[in-house]
Amino acid sequence: xxxxxxxxxxxxxxxxxxxxxxxxxxxxxxxxxxxxxxxxxxxxxxxxxxxxxxxxxxxxxxxxxxxxxxxxxxxxxxxxxxxxxxxxxxxxxxxxxxxxxxxxxxxxxxxxxxxxxxxxxxxxxxxxxxxxxxxxxxxxxxxxxxxxxxxxxxxxxxxxxxxxxxxxxxxxxxxxxxxxxxxxxxxxxxxxxxxxxxxxxxxxxxxxxxxxxxxxxxxxxxxxxxxxxxxxxxxxxxxxxxxxxxxxxxxxxxxxxxxxxxxxxxxxxxxxxxxxxxxxxxxxxxxxxxxxxxxxxxxxxxxxxxxxxxxxxxxxxxxxxxxxxxxxxxxxxxxxxxxxxxxxxxxxxxxxxxxxxxxxxxxxxxxxxxxxxxxxxxxxxxxxxxxxxxxxxxxxxxxxxxxxxxxxxxxxxxxxxxxxxxxxxxxxxxxxxxxxxxxxxxxxxxxxxxxxxxxxxxxxxxxxxxxxxxxxxxxxxxxxxxxxxxxxxxxxxxxxxxxxxxxxxxxxxxxxxxxxxxxxxxxxxxxxxxxxxxxxxxxxxxxxxxxxxxxxxxxxxxxxxxxxxxxxxxxxxxxxxxxxxxxxxxxxxxxxxxxxxxxxxxxxxxxxxxxxxxxxxxxxxxxxxxxxxxxxxxxxxxxxxxxxxxxxxxxxxxxxxxxxxxxxxxxxxxxxxxxxxxxxxxxxxxxxxxxxxxxxxxxxxxxxxxxxxxxxxxxxxxxxxxxxxxxxxxxxx
Numbered sequence: 058x059x060x061x062x063x064x065x066x067x068x069x070x071x072x073x074x075x076x077x078x079x080x081x082x083x084x085x086x087x088x089x090x091x092x093x094x095x096x097x098x099x100x101x102x103x104x105x106x107x108x109x110x111x112x113x114x115x116x117x118x119x120x121x122x123x124x125x126x127x128x129x130x131x132x133x134x135x136x137x138x139x140x141x142x143x144x145x146x147x148x149x150x151x152x153x154x155x156x157x158x159x160x161x162x163x164x165x166x167x168x169x170x171x172x173x174x175x176x177x178x179x180x181x182x183x184x185x186x187x188x189x190x191x192x193x194x195x196x197x198x199x200x201x202x203x204x205x206x207x208x209x210x211x212x213x214x215x216x217x218x219x220x221x222x223x224x225x226x227x228x229x230x231x232x233x234x235x236x237x238x239x240x241x242x243x244x245x246x247x248x249x250x251x252x253x254x255x256x257x258x259x260x261x262x263x264x265x266x267x268x269x270x271x272x273x274x275x276x277x278x279x280x281x282x283x284x285x286x287x288x289x290x291x292x293x294x295x296x297x298x299x300x301x302x303x304x305x306x307x308x309x310x311x312x313x314x315x316x317x318x319x320x321x322x323x324x325x326x327x328x329x330x331x332x333x334x335x336x337x338x339x340x341x342x343x344x345x346x347x348x349x350x351x352x353x354x355x356x357x358x359x360x361x362x363x364x365x366x367x368x369x370x371x372x373x374x375x376x377x378x379x380x381x382x383x384x385x386x387x388x389x390x391x392x393x394x395x396x397x398x399x400x401x402x403x404x405x406x407x408x409x410x411x412x413x414x415x416x417x418x419x420x421x422x423x424x425x426x427x428x429x430x431x432x433x434x435x436x437x438x439x440x441x442x443x444x445x446x447x448x449x450x451x452x453x454x455x456x457x458x459x460x461x462x463x464x465x466x467x468x469x470x471x472x473x474x475x476x477x478x479x480x481x482x483x484x485x486x487x488x489x490x491x492x493x494x495x496x497x498x499x500x501x502x503x504x505x506x507x508x509x510x511x512x513x514x515x516x517x518x519x520x521x522x523x524x525x526x527x528x529x530x531x532x533x534x535x536x537x538x539x540x541x542x543x544x545x546x547x548x549x550x551x552x553x554x555x556x557x558x559x560x561x562x563x564x565x566x567x568x569x570x571x572x573x574x575x576x577x578x579x580x581x582x583x584x585x586x587x588x589x590x591x592x593x594x595x596x597x598x599x600x601x602x603x604x605x606x607x608x609x610x611x612x613x614x615x616x617x618x619x620x621x622x623x624x625x626x627x628x629x630x631x632x633x634x635x636x637x638x639x640x641x642x643x644x645x646x647x648x649x650x651x652x653x654x655x656x657x658x659x660x661x662x663x664x665x666x667x668x669x670x671x672x673x674x675x676x677x678x679x680x681x682x683x684x685x686x687x688x689x690x691x692x693x694x695x696x697x698x699x700x701x702x703x704x705x706x707x708x709x710x711x712x713x714x715x716x717x718x719x720x721x722x723x724x725x726x727x728x729x730x731x732x733x734x735x736x737x738x739x740x741x742x743x744x745x746x747x748x749x750x751x752x753x754x755x756x757x758x759x760x761x762x763x764x765x766x767x768x769x770x771x772x773x774x775x776x777x778x779x780x781x782x783x784x785x786x787x788x789x790x
Contacts, residue, residue, distance in 0.1 A: 442569070
């Protein structure tokens, strides 16, 4: 493997202009193709085969209900009721909204046959029907203009609109600032402008090709808007990491005196091997989302896998080509001057002292790390998930104000209506429907059950729970309504089917949650198998797998504590509530990718030292010293990229994901990779690299250590003056 990748690096360096031209052409073609043929991404999170969805389609078809649309909520001041002038203003608003392009209906809520006015005559809502599930920007703008005009009228109404009609404006993007911080981190790490900018350039190039390619694919297949989430996060993250690992290895070799073109080939063969297998693990794990058989998760996984594949190809071909153009300038002028004069400078003192400390007291560091991670993971046991609703937005947004006003006027259940479709063995009568509604109204946690129509042998009942859409009681009520015993005692009891947006959201969340453990087990098992083949060890892959699971548990536990329990909620401006149902899947995919990156680069450096004759303890120390700075720099970049959205409360969904990834990288880099890994390996000693001979003969041999390449550059080793412990040795370059 190392020999093959070194040849790719050598070819890319020798034919640098051709390689650069090909990648630029691919970027241009993808961008032009996407702008010409791409179709809009969809916003539906439905799951094929879900019974509540098919029932909802039946309800829409048989009862003429328009499932598309949203509400405009209006309210009189506290302690007051609607006046005649208020009714006139609302009628004018309804008439204007009804004339908006894309609006199918906007009935007057003050009409006698509507139930859109609260019992205390203080809160009401205007239900707006749309021709499409998601309004166009033109429709939203015109509805918003009508609302602004109504607000400026001569009345005392508070008017707010739900996000289904007028989406909450996106928050300002902080990725540019985050990448600038990342550049500063790399500049400090490398001390060279070109070396600092190269990994960022590679990541942006790969991400651009990936995203444009995904949008181009919409000309053939319909894709969900969430399908680009993993592609964006992972494309940027691994794009930086992969190129960073190769550039770092190349810089070290050039500073040690290796000729530039030879160094490019060796770096591509050694660090490139770690990059290759890290990418393969992540690609197969993401593609494995398809076995869950949930449409939007499959799309998300495949798009993410495509982005990782592009990042891998860019790193292994375009990075060597640009390194050839950069030449000796990959290291700073001061470093080149020292190289020309034969002057050496000791580096890695902090990493050397840290690995020596963890090696002297491994049991203490192992126990402390594991105890801290487990403690942070405890909240996971109470994790609740669901799909987002307007109640999660900040109180300053119109969507949240509309949500709260409806709850104040009609009770929290108004935001969580449940539709009950009853099917009789005979033609449904008025008394049948009234009797069923009365019976459903007596069920625990039901606020009211209202007959909403009948046709033939079917009837529709709208049930309003006493709790809101995100409450556990509402989820329990949906399950209770599906229990046949709920209608015991009614003569000629009908069969009931439960649907509506609330029930569908609950079903989707339940199915995603049920599939998550299997997916997690799949990627953990696959990672263990491939790491075992690569590192020829049983305990090292086992440690890596357990370390990732600890990182993931601590990450999800921290998210639950902040976003569900409300700990530090004031700092992050969080409205506590259930987590996004597919947040664990997204976090697992991204964190798994980064975790495997750091594990492969750190352990491959140790394994390389051992393969070239070093004792396990010496290999541990030299490998750690060689990789620690790069892994910390890579982690710091990811923390800055993800952390830029952790305080952005304008979009609660993105904020929770950003916070989770920030915490995940922080924990994985500094607790697991920098502390737990060296402590465990020091504790295991030589047994860490034990591998049964029969298994060694059975599995394919993959040269990731570069044994078939030129020997490792000569490295002087010296002891720090403050200690004579061999564990404190450091490289002099």
